[in-house]
Amino acid sequence: MMTPDINPVELKVFLNHIYELKKGVRQMVLYTTNKRYEDFAVKRLRSQRIKFVIQPVDDERINLFFGKAECIEAIRMMVTRPLNLLTPEEDFILGAMLGYDICAQCKRYCTRKARKMGA
Incomplete structure (x- = not known):
């Protein structure tokens, strides 16, 4: 119940x-x-x-x-911190562990990495 x-x-x-x-x-x-x-x-x-x-x-x-x-x-x-503060690499690994589409994860990684590098 x-x-x-x-x-x-x-x-x-x-x-x-x-x-x-x-x-x-x-x-x-x-x-x-x-x-x-x-x-x-x-x-x-x-x-x-x-x-x-x-x-x-x-x-x-x-x-x-x-x-x-x-x-x-x-x-x-x-x-060890909020998900929005994960590095692009940590975010990629997490997405892969959760079984998210790997091509979408690659695109997300590249976008986040470029943003972090100021591109």
Whole structure:
């Protein structure tokens, strides 16, 4: 049974990510959600024995990384500041780890690198 402050519609994507992770479709997930769902998410991940890392985004939201242990260990080492402050290289690696389109990641990397170099 869901608690009264939990909206199942808002958590449908989260639950689908867990399903895909368990089926091997994904190795790691980045899910951004309202902080009010943190307890529910943490309980669900712990009950499924899924490794995770929580990163605050702002006063209302969190980034929840979860997935294979080796991926989450890398996230613990790499994501030590807000995502918008990652280097172009860190951003590229993160996107690749999340399974984003590699050509789109290459384009994003080049754009971010050129911006950083002042081009």
